Amino acid sequence: MQQRSQPPSSFPTAERVRDPQDPYEYLVVTVYPGQSLAQARQGLVEHAEYGKWELKRTVKYSGGLYRYWLRRRVMRVERTMHVY
Numbered sequence: 001m002q003q004r005s006q007p008p009s010s011f012p013t014a015e016r017v018r019d020p021q022d023p024y025e026y027l028v029v030t031v032y033p034g035q036s037l038a039q040a041r042q043g044l045v046e047h048a049e050y051g052k053w054e055l056k057r058t059v060k061y062s063g064g065l066y067r068y069w070l071r072r073r074v075m076r077v078e079r080t081m082h083v084y
Helices: 037-051
Strands: 013-018 024-031 054-060 066-073
Touching: 024 037, 037 054, 037 066
Parallel strands: none
Antiparallel strands: 013 024, 024 066, 054 066
16 A cells, blocks of 8 residues: 655645646645645735736645645747847
8 A cells, every 4th residue: 555645844835837828827736634724825825916826726635635726827028129
């Protein structure tokens, strides 16, 4: 039987996901059982306020794992000057 490994930190883990065709980039925040939901919420508030992220989806899995998807629009910049 395999055991699931818990992250060593008490802070939630975050992973950035980006698809070149999608106009949004995503930040997936995972909170494992036993980690503080208050710290996770504070982290989500900071991401939203300072990083311009918005909450897209929240899922609570059986076993106590929470996963939050945050997204923000990717700004594509076009060159305005021609380089010869």
